[in-house]
Amino acid sequence: MRFITKVLGSAGILMIVAATIRWSFVYFDLSQLIQANIIGIIFIGFAFIYEWIKNKDVEDSIRDKKIKKMKEEIKKEILDYISS
Helix, strand or coil, rough: HHHHHHHHHHHHHHHHHHHHHHHHHCCHHHHHHHHHHHHHHHHHHHHHHHHHHHHHHHHHHHHHHHHHHHHHHHHHHHHHHHCC
């Protein structure tokens, strides 16, 4: 799934760079440059949001595993205390 992030991020950066280069060589409306940059920033934003959501899910699953492990250790300690 890193492919989606790379494609969106690369597309956004390339769109911004290409629009800026094109605007500097062949003058066209500033609104077109701004529009291309906004679209590029949106693509980069999608990539960051996708990566953030994916990492948040990973952190949640790690946290859940740690909580489950702690509960098992507490149960084990309680059983050891009761049995002794």
